[in-house]
Amino acid sequence: MAVIGGQLKPDLPAKFAGDSNMPGQINVEELEKSLLKPRTIFNQLLIVFVTVLTLTALVPLFSVLWMLLWKGGHNLSLAVFTQLPPSPMEEGGGFGNAILGTFVIVSIASMISIPIGVLTACFLSQSETGSGLASTVRFAAKVLTGFPSILAGVFAYGALVLTMGGYSAIAGGVALSILMLPTIVLTSEEAIRMVPKKMKEAAIGMGATDTQLMWMVLLPTAIPGIMTGVMLALARAAGETAPLLFTALFSNYWLGSSGHIDLRQPTASLAVLIYNFAGAPFDNQTSMAWTAALILVVMVLISNLIGQLFSRRQIN
């Protein structure tokens, strides 16, 4: 703080310069911050402490990613994508059916949740602020965000597996769609609301109906934001295991190996394969689990990345 002293002193009348004990005058010496005072040392220590904690929090991330590459990478080959899961003592094998199954189940979930979610968001974004129905719906969506994923599975089990008489890809898709829905609703509503008011007013001024306004102005403008939400929801759904355990179950065979594609059959998915093989005592199966985990994480990260690209386009 000697700098401040240096700047101040020339401006002060000479009689004050040496006598800082006069009432009303600032003692510049007292204001100086010594690096050795306990409070400054404490300050520096806490900064280091917080930095260390933050970096420690990132250690597991790097450990997980490194281990996935290390343990999952060496097993990576084309066969992994084209072959069926190995039985306990078998060598080699792959999990092509699980990759396909994951895509099928997630597609079913998207076909249910995207239309309902975006339409709900249309309704929410057009509703007045005091609307009772809109706030109920918004509350419901928020409750669903914190909904334990396994309960979505329990619900689909009760509503579909028991009534349809068996485990199926459809039940798995429905369970995942419950988890995707709130993300899509909330992000889409946000995206539609972000559309500049001028554009909306211009359309209304031209005599557009609400529907025309929505389809020709709001949705096309908001599409990057909506896609961000959809991609994030997809990424989450692809990695979910708990709701699939007892809805889609698992299968060691290709979907539709009986000649035609039947969505009412138990279906394999990457996440459940990892869970099953992680607990297996056979080396080939555990290393298969690591490879499957690598592929699942790559899929999830790619959809996250696409979502982020969309959100960047929205800002520009």
Added chain:
Amino acid sequence: MDNNIAQPPTRLQQTYDVIFRGVCRSSAVLTALLVAFIVIKITVAAMPAMRQYGVNFVTTTTWDPLTRNFGILPEIWGTLFTSFLALIVGTFFGVAAAIFLSEGLLGQFIFAVLKAVKMETNPFLSQLPDRLEGIIKNLIELLAAIPSVVYGLWGIFILIPMIRPACNWLCAKLGWVVFFGTPLSGPGVLPAVIVLSIMILPTITAISRDALVAVPPKLRMAAYGMGATRWETILAVILPVATRGIAGAVILAFGRALGETMALAMLVGNANKISLSLFSPANTLASLLANNFPEAGPQEVSVLMYASLVLLAITLVVNIIGAWMLQKAVGVGGGR
């Protein structure tokens, strides 16, 4: 020819409008009804078990499908115990990361370094502080993107072998402390808690960071003006103002921890025990469901539905409190 593109909607367009608005409205109603439908569906399915076991279900400790004795007290205990411990660890690291990210500590440090080497006006390097901070923020969010089953796999093969010697040493030397009472023989509470806290950390960091950033700048300026150091400002001014937002974050993270299934099903050991020991295996409601549903007979399904209902009730209460607190926090921030 009419050059005016502005025109009143035709009858057809008006009909479309009515239909489309109806469709939107019904999807919205559907979303709201979905929650109610889920609750009703699970409650109805749990009815037979509720009638048969009543309150004893949540107060007894045996789970034996053969003798038809069902009690979920150990699972309730395990759920709350693991979530609570994970919350302590997660909050500690999560709030620290939120402070780190919201105070620009890294950016200022790098800027100071750049200035020391007189490179701060270099067009590439001058963006470095912001970039690095953005990268760290994204990395922490990435923690949330990794599927829980992958964390489970990592926990089984990496984490447990790594912490086991230390845990067993602690048990041998400090076995009289109730938390270290048993050796870690494989899966147990501690690995589950570690993984769980990693999984809830991004939630805590993201929401707390928002709360910290929302603190009005004049409060910070006032504190600096009084001569407070950065940390005196953070501890005495910023954190107290952001308390409600942080508390909301913590409660939402608690809700998430309670409902987390896969990592726990793989790491907690699935043993029906009530124990304070960090190294003993335990069980949680969610992993009980995950383990028993696939092989459940018709009678057991109702019992499991009852357990789901208990889990649903606990998480709903926690989530609603969390959402309510966050809403209040927003109100406070806007008011000042």
